[in-house]
Amino acid sequence: MAAIERPVIKPRPxxxxxxxxxxxxxxxxSILHRISGALLFVVGIPVVLWGVQRSLAxxxxxxxxxxxxxxxxxxxxxxxxxxGYLHHLLAxxxxxxxDVHVGVDLEPARRSSAVVLILSLLLTxxxxxxxx
Amino acid sequence: xxxxxxxxxVSAHYGWRDWLSQRLTAVVMLLYTLLVFGIVLWHGGLxxxxxxxxxxxxxxxxxxxxxxIAMFFHAWVGxxxxxxxxxxxxxxxxxxxxxxxxxxxxxTGWTIQILWGG
Numbered sequence: 001m002a003a004i005e006r007p008v009i010k011p012r013p014x015x016x017x018x019x020x021x022x023x024x025x026x027x028x029x030s031i032l033h034r035i036s037g038a039l040l041f042v043v044g045i046p047v048v049l050w051g052v053q054r055s056l057a058x059x060x061x062x063x064x065x066x067x068x069x070x071x072x073x074x075x076x077x078x079x080x081x082x083x084g085y086l087h088h089l090l091a092x093x094x095x096x097x098x099d100v101h102v103g104v105d106l107e108p109a110r111r112s113s114a115v116v117l118i119l120s121l122l123l124t125x126x127x128x129x130x131x132x
Numbered sequence: 133x134x135x136x137x138x139x140x141x142v143s144a145h146y147g148w149r150d151w152l153s154q155r156l157t158a159v160v161m162l163l164y165t166l167l168v169f170g171i172v173l174w175h176g177g178l179x180x181x182x183x184x185x186x187x188x189x190x191x192x193x194x195x196x197x198x199x200x201i202a203m204f205f206h207a208w209v210g211x212x213x214x215x216x217x218x219x220x221x222x223x224x225x226x227x228x229x230x231x232x233x234x235x236x237x238x239x240t241g242w243t244i245q246i247l248w249g250g
Binding site (some may be wrong): 008011034037038040041045049052053055056062063066089092093096099 | 152155158159162165180183184187203204210211223233237242243246
């Protein structure tokens with residue numbers, strides 16, 4: 001039996017400073033998908049449940065809730081959640097498309113991630129205009 | 133030669149189930165989002181009377197409940213994935229996951245209170 005030459009494992013440079021590696025657009029969309037999901041879980045769900053409860057309980061609590069939501073801090077929270085929801089939803093739709101092999105190639109994947117990023121921001125601006 | 137490869141040791145086999153449920157719950161949430169968006173547009177904004185009447189509809193209550201359950205499931209799969217990626221010590225990860233489960237069950241109760249609590 002001939003001796004099998006084992007490949008020599010060379011020490012390779014490990015360079016994983018995530019802040020210095022230039023991330024491709026799909027990677028940015030991906031990490032924002034995760035961050036927006038975490039935001040929606042930690043802040044979004046309780047704020048929405050609280051809002052639905054207050055706004056439905058009585059005309060008085062509805063008015064109170066409305067005036068609370070008109071405070072600048074809460075407007076900012078609402079805007080952040082709107083961005084989170086929009087980005088997460090659009091990135092999710094992109095995922096569903098990729099699942100059925102639509103836009104899997106490099107160029108379409110880059111383009112669709114740009115669309116997700118920009119469209120979610122544009123829609124968030126619309127929400128901001130509506131809020132202020 | 134290895135003829136019988138077992139993957140049991142490296143997989144809990146819930147990957148494909150999570151994959152599917154994450155997509156099904158996403159579609160449920162998408163449809164509900166479109167429904168609510170349509171309702172708001174239809175009424176041209178929401179005052180208390182309209183808002184209250186929308187939520188008085190039993191079908192809308194059920195749709196909302198379905199949305200919330202889908203969201204809680206979706207959140208569980210997502211948060212567990214995040215925990216598995218970043219929280220390496222098993223004890224901390226299980227503690228975090230336990231808390232998340234408790235919170236989501238509490239949210240389910242809260243949702244029922246809001247929808248059918250009078």
